[in-house]
Amino acid sequence: MSQPHPDPPFVPGTSDSAPAPALSLQGLAKRFGGKVAVDGLSLDVPAGSFYGMVGPNGAGKTTTLSMATGLLRPDFGTAVVHGVDVWRHPLEAKKLMGILPDGVRLFDRLTGEQLVTYAGLLRGMERDVVRERVAELLVALDLAADGGTLVVDYSAGMTKKIALASALIHAPRVLVLDEPFESVDPVSAANIRGILERYVASGGTVIVSSHVMDLVQRMCDHVAVVAGGRVLAAGTVEEVRNGSSLEERFVELVGGGTNTEGLEWLRTF
Amino acid sequence: MVAHLLSLKFRLLLNGFRRSPGQVIGMVIGGLYALGLAAVLVAILVALRWADPGAAHAVVVLGGAGAMLGWLVIPLLASAADMTLDPARFTTAAIPMPQLLAGLTLAGFIGVPGLATAVISLATTATWWRSVPSVFGALIGAVLGATTCVVLSKVATTATASLASSRRFKDVSSIVFLIPLMLLGPLIATATQGLTGSGAFLPRLAHTLAWTPLGAAWSLGGELYAGDFGGGVLKLLVALATLVGLLWLWKLLLQHALVTPPYAGTARKGSGKLGLFRVLPATPTGAITARALIYWLKDPRYAASLVVLPLLPVILFFSGRQGGSFEALSLLGPMTAFLLSWAISADVSYDSTAFALHLATGVKGVHDRLGRSLACLAFGFPVVVVFTVLPMLVTGQWELLPNQLGLSLGVLFTGLGLSSVVSARYTVVVPLPGDSPFKKPPGNVAQTLAVQFGGMFVLALLVTPEVALMVAQIITGSQVAGWANLFFGPALGLVLFAGGVRLGGEWLDARGPELFARLTVNR
Structure with missing residues (x-):
């Protein structure tokens, strides 16, 4: 990475010439009691891609992302971020990643501004740098007017946004965002998309998980369909959807069909 | 219906x-x-x-x-x-x-x-x-x-x-x-005295x-x-x-x-007030100390123990006055030291899944442990010193002061060291963030009791030398034991504190994800 050089043209099938992946998962597996949540999942996320991970509820998306980011120790398999093994060298790997976990609390007795500052200082950043970036992030995410409000008093969407700011503060090379758009209003969502797209354009890598197929189809350049703890399909969005819309392709892959039979009484009033 | x-x-x-x-x-x-x-x-x-x-x-x-x-x-x-x-x-x-x-x-x-x-x-x-x-x-x-x-x-x-x-x-x-x-005892005593009069x-x-x-x-x-x-x-x-x-x-x-469903509106406040984050050093340890101190003040689960603190001497004073002897009052210093230092043994459990931030940012375990302990020490040290001297005004046993100070500070430092180890490894059930401090928390009560009593037992063992010196002075009346404890108690305590922070830090580095997995069970 010391010498700037033009990226080789992307040719499907010739993986030798492709740049080193930003995140490489190999054979990840996790069992909770008797239930296998992730079942030997392998996935390569190319550097500089906007990668979507879609799957039904309980597919193992959150478990996979937790194992990829050092929050949950896998039973088997490895996760490598830009050549650094997450589980052998966790401190180095975590410097490269910005993480937005889903379903965890925040230190919500801090104000929004304090929380983001806290995240920056925990990363060992300089006070002045932190102050500047916090101010910019709060403005960019439209939270400046609520910077002094306790996070516990935030709405769900604001809480999501402040958590995102905490994940961005140290300018990571890879962003792993678990359900970043859940309960975020459309204006803020467009805002966040703009930020992420500029980030990808300048060489960063984003991995998002989502249920919203339309959003993934419009926003991401790569996508992986996950169900039952395995990857059913992965590649560029065009490759995966293969002519149809991502939603149709997803339902086709995951199965289960569209069970709209019955419920006749619902049409009788 | x-x-x-x-x-x-x-x-x-x-x-x-x-x-x-x-x-x-x-x-x-x-x-x-x-x-x-x-x-x-x-x-x-x-x-x-x-x-x-x-x-x-x-x-x-x-x-x-x-x-x-x-x-x-x-x-x-x-x-x-x-x-x-x-x-x-x-x-x-x-x-x-x-x-x-x-x-x-x-x-x-x-x-x-x-x-x-x-x-x-x-x-x-x-x-x-x-x-x-x-x-x-x-x-x-x-x-x-x-x-x-x-x-x-x-x-x-x-x-x-x-x-x-x-x-x-x-x-x-x-x-x-x-x-x-907390004041129920003294209140009832006073009330019954007044009522039996008429x-x-x-x-x-x-x-x-x-x-x-x-x-x-x-x-x-x-x-x-x-x-x-x-x-x-x-x-x-x-x-x-x-x-x-x-x-x-x-x-x-x-x-x-x-x-009209309840509407919990709060005033919006703009940024610009970093509070303690501006005052304390801009390092991971400093940030954690600032965060922990803010929680001691703003989280009712922590603040409840701060409210109890000033009431402790009052209760001991009243019970001493009714019993006619103020022996219990002289325990105020060591007791406060124990309560405060042991309070952070559940620190990570109180974080609940917010601990994910520490894990995600890759904070070193030692910084985590030290930051939390320093926050407790910041107000715990002055409070323990004052509460050790205060009873002397009532009991007048000034010859015991050096010994008492040594014992109290020894307990405070040793307790912080032990808490740093315990909370790096074990979770206990505590009320979740936002719940009332008195709400019965969900989860495994048996493990909580085992951790709590096991920890207290180990703490009692670790402070045996200080207690022995205290007993020695009471029995022999020799001032030497007292001055020895004033030096020895804090010294031994600081050694154990440093050891506890290091060991706890290593455990946290090695087993942080496992600890976090345990926290996600009760959320």
Whole structure:
């Protein structure tokens, strides 16, 4: 990475010439009691891609992302971020990643501004740098007017946004965002998309998980369909959807069909 | 519909048992405690059958009025009001108001406090098992009184529902509740001293209360036994009017509440106030210290222990004055040191899943441990020193001061070291963030007890040298042991503190994800 050089043209099938992946998962597996949540999942996320991970509820998306980011120790398999093994060298790997976990609390007795500052200082950043970036992030995410409000008093969407700011503060090379758009209003969502797209354009890598197929189809350049703890399909969005819309392709892959039979009484009033 | 509401409440109660064995144990212990208390009160009421009618009347009326006050006040302050049948949840179910009121009232009797109140109220019929009219009077009074208790609590919680749903009110009320609870001992002692001075006061108070809504229902049995039928009828009217009035008020409040859900609005505040983050060094350790200190002040689960601190000397002083010796007061310093340093042994459990931030940012374990300990030390050190010197003003045993200081500081440092190790490895069940400090937390109670008692046992072993030097001075009267402890206690404590922070840090580095996995179980 010391010498700037033009990226080789992307040719499907010739993986030798492709740049080193930003995140490489190999054979990840996790069992909770008797239930296998992730079942030997392998996935390569190319550097500089906007990668979507879609799957039904309980597919193992959150478990996979937790194992990829050092929050949950896998039973088997490895996760490598830009050549650094997450589980052998966790401190180095975590410097490269910005993480937005889903379903965890925040230190919500801090104000929004304090929380983001806290995240920056925990990363060992300089006070002045932190102050500047916090101010910019709060403005960019439209939270400046609520910077002094306790996070516990935030709405769900604001809480999501402040958590995102905490994940961005140290300018990571890879962003792993678990359900970043859940309960975020459309204006803020467009805002966040703009930020992420500029980030990808300048060489960063984003991995998002989502249920919203339309959003993934419009926003991401790569996508992986996950169900039952395995990857059913992965590649560029065009490759995966293969002519149809991502939603149709997803339902086709995951199965289960569209069970709209019955419920006749619902049409009788 | 009423039957539906009752069976719903019953089902909710039963399903509470199915969640975990720990909860069953907790509920059984709570139930046994209430049962014991109820049995004692019932026994007293039965025994009053053979007491002087005037005295029995006074006891029943005062006790009943007290119960009503309790039902009014406790649900408000404990922020633990039983909201399993929160009327707001029936908004969409379109239940006719009279049936909703009847169902909710009867459902209020299902559960430990409601059942206990009903049983104890009915026991007053035993007290007035003296003549036919008095038995009937007591029975009607018991039914009216117990029902009024339940309705009163519903009126109070409904009226304050929107207030109580604001976070600030919850935070403050759950801490303020502690103060009278802690001072209960001295308060009761003072009150009994004052009351025994004027023996005639209580019957007169009961006589007056019997004409008020608080006591009218409870005095029916007594009045009818005394043959005062006119008074009895008037009091029955007072009691009935009270109940009907409360029901009407409740109906109005409910009708209002069902269409205006509570809105917990807070003022927006712009950025610019970093507080402690600006003051403390801009390092991971400094940031964690700042965050922990903010939590000591702003999180009621931490702040509750800060409120207890100034009350400790007061309680020990009062109990010492009544016992005539202030020996216990000289324990104030070491006791405070223990309580404060042990408080952070559950620090990571208090974080709950917010701990993910520490894990995600890759904070070194040592920084994490040190930051939390320094926050506790920042106010713990001055408080422990002051609380060690303060009792000397009362006891006058200044020759013990160096020794006491050594012991207290030794306990403080050793405890912080041990807590740093314990909270890096073990989680305990604590109230979740945002819950009342008194709410019974979900989770494995057995492990919590094992960690707590195991930790205290180890702490006792670790501070044996300091305790030995203290005992040595008390027995031999030699000042040498005291000065030795003043040097030795903090020195040994600091060594153990450093060792604890290092060991805890290493454990956290190695097993952070496992610790986090344990935290995600109770969230």
